[in-house]
Amino acid sequence: MKKLNSKFWLGIIIALAFYGIVQVLLTTGVFNDVTRSMLLLVGVNVMLAVSLNLINGITGQFSIGHAGFMSVGAYTSAILTLDYDVPFILAIIIGGIVAAIFGVLIGMPTLRLNGDYLAIATLGFGEIIRIILLNTEYVGGASGLSGIPAKSTWTIIFFFTLFTVVLINNFIRSTHGRACLAIRENEIAAEAMGINTTLYKVIAFTIGALFAGMAGGLSAHTFYVITPGSFNFLKSFEILVMVVLGGLGSTAGSIVGAVFVTLLYTYLREFPEWRMIIYSIVLILMMIFRPSGLLGKTRINFGKLGKKEAKANGSIDSSTP
């Protein structure tokens, strides 16, 4: 237990050291603006990928409507800072909460569906949100909202990202996370063991939506402008690519996948028409040569906080390959 906690703090220290180094490089001007916005995008994408991984990878519910939740958070927080002068951080959090409420509302009816049907329903949800935004005058219709204050800084995005990773990773390693894993492995058996499968599916969906909403808010306050088009199904697909590339079910994998895809995205900026082709080729190669993802099922070596969960954790750690 002690050891696990110290591992947890070691992870935090490494993350903080990374933060400090980047912060110094940013303030001294070693990193230019392109690198800076790439770093912000990495943070946002890590949040999106890690939260989608909780739904798709851990709980095994194939959802491809993540951009929908992202847009709910983005629009909510942008309206709050633009029209109501709500403090930035609070606006992001409210954006996340509103997205989470959508998560519950969408999750309750759709999570009765399985596999392909759930994928179609969540895809439909994402598109509905987009069409509604497109046709709402108040949020600017097709031209979206612009002039959003660019308040997302490296510091803010870093700590939101760290918070997301720590919280979701702790959830995965708790009894609740185990219940979600059991649902992925075998839903009927999970139910026969007394796990409330609907409840846990909705919980996973809601937590995923919460962080997707926050990520949406942060990205809106990074790039000044949001349009309904930036949250189309290609965006959902992009997040899914990150998760699958990194390894479905692995938090560390989702982080690696998000970083990888963001780098690809940034460096292919000058050849946008090639981007989707390269995504596809990378995915195909991945499925052929490493079907379980870059990191497979590797669990993040982060230990965890708290002692109640630490007990159940012993067996996880020792079984990690």
Place this chain on the structure above:
Amino acid sequence: MLTVQGINVYYGAIHALKDLSIQVNQGEIVTLIGANGAGKSTLLKTLSGLLKPKTGSIEFLGKSITNQSVQAIVKQGLIHCPEGRRVFANMSVEENLELGAYLQDGKSLAADFERVYSMFPRLLERKKQQAGTLSGGEQQMLAMGRAIMGHPKLLLLDEPSMGLAPLLVQDIFKIIQEVNAAGTTVLLVEQNAHQALKIAHRAYVLETGRVVLEGDASELADSEEIKMAYLGH
């Protein structure tokens, strides 16, 4: 211990269980035999709450559980070990067992592990192994062990011998008897009527959703009707 009275269960338009009544007494092994589609698995699913009866009542330990949730039913000690083993394939043996104790408070976890491992020494040898890589017999042991981790008062076993080699079938049946001797009441669904009748105290014969025969297992095993229909001689 368990009293089922006149339940009717439907799969959509299909009337799967028709006015079915059975009784299981404390300490017994009761077996349900019958052909495919007779409603045996449906009955177990209804008892554990995975399906809801349209009419009729189910009473467990003197309390009605007819419309309770699966979680509430499992908590009261009626545990279903579903057909086809259904182990959590990507988890280790140990993690599978832990999930069996999901609704327990964790105080007796160590003792429960010990009890299951002493019942199934093979599982102890393989406790770190992924469940999906176990043999069929070992997976069946794991599924049973997992159910036992939940402190069953009444254990519902659905086709535990399915797809196993004859020698393993013997082992599994021996284990069922041991579990029963240790104080757990067992309701057993089996295709292997011959073996099931050998270890059971009482039996029900199901045909197209109805109980067509019931009685002492040994009597049924001797009856000409059963011999002709299910035992093949």
